[in-house]
Amino acid sequence: MDIMEAIEKRHSVRQYTGVPVSDEKAKVLLDAISSCNESGSLRFRLIRNEPEAFSSPLAKYGRFSGVMDYISVAGPRSPDLGERCGYYGERIVIEAQRAGLNTCWVGLTYRRIPGALSVGKEEKLLGVIAVGYGKTQGIPRRTKSVSDICDIRGDEPEWFFIGLRSVLLAPTAMNQQKFRFSYADGMVTADPGHGFYTNTDLGIAKYHFETASGKGPEIWKLRRKKCPSHC
Numbered sequence: 001m002d003i004m005e006a007i008e009k010r011h012s013v014r015q016y017t018g019v020p021v022s023d024e025k026a027k028v029l030l031d032a033i034s035s036c037n038e039s040g041s042l043r044f045r046l047i048r049n050e051p052e053a054f055s056s057p058l059a060k061y062g063r064f065s066g067v068m069d070y071i072s073v074a075g076p077r078s079p080d081l082g083e084r085c086g087y088y089g090e091r092i093v094i095e096a097q098r099a100g101l102n103t104c105w106v107g108l109t110y111r112r113i114p115g116a117l118s119v120g121k122e123e124k125l126l127g128v129i130a131v132g133y134g135k136t137q138g139i140p141r142r143t144k145s146v147s148d149i150c151d152i153r154g155d156e157p158e159w160f161f162i163g164l165r166s167v168l169l170a171p172t173a174m175n176q177q178k179f180r181f182s183y184a185d186g187m188v189t190a191d192p193g194h195g196f197y198t199n200t201d202l203g204i205a206k207y208h209f210e211t212a213s214g215k216g217p218e219i220w221k222l223r224r225k226k227c228p229s230h231c
Helices: 003-009 023-040 057-061 081-098 158-167 198-213
Strands: 045-047 069-076 102-106 123-132 180-184 187-191
Touching: 003 081, 003 198, 023 045, 023 069, 023 081, 069 081, 081 102, 081 123, 081 198, 158 180, 158 198, 187 198
Parallel strands: none
Antiparallel strands: 045 069, 069 123, 102 123, 180 187
16 A cells, blocks of 8 residues: 555544554554654654553543554654644554554543653653554545635646645544645745644644655745644
8 A cells, every 4th residue: 555545545543443453563653653753853652552541431432442552642842843743643644554554643532641651851742643453444524625725826736736635634633624725936835723733733734745745845834833732
């Protein structure tokens, strides 16, 4: 499965079989985590065979079941931490999909287990990514249209719209899709919008955009805002 196929087929999954991730597939995750930690200056970790984080009433409210493994999403505190966590976390999510695993970004509906989800004094835990063998492959969710997330001027190149169509497949907190994109003079501006985890959502969306459009980080002309308490 190539990356674009994985992006198209990947859907959020909340119900898992309760079977821990195999050592072979865990190695795929660990390699991806190591690469993303180095590139993004992050502190992601794979927590294996630990069901307690998703055994609380809060997790049941979020309709999670059978979660045995998850990835902690964390890094040193900084204004752009949410965006970096989203970008590199989604890269790991897509590698998991390519390896035959299912995933779900989780911001609130889990219990913080001492030891398993501990972070340093100058670090911040933004959430976790549930990973494992889903009971289903998930279902497509409702999404906005390209015109909902972009002010179209008429001079945009085709690669810009290819990127935006992939952006619309990106998971966001509560399916809010509050980001907006625009194109001018060969550069792309991306704004996260306002709400919970919108900076993280923007990082996820930017990973999708770059992957589909074939463009790199040099394409961005980002209007940044101060990172709120929930990034």
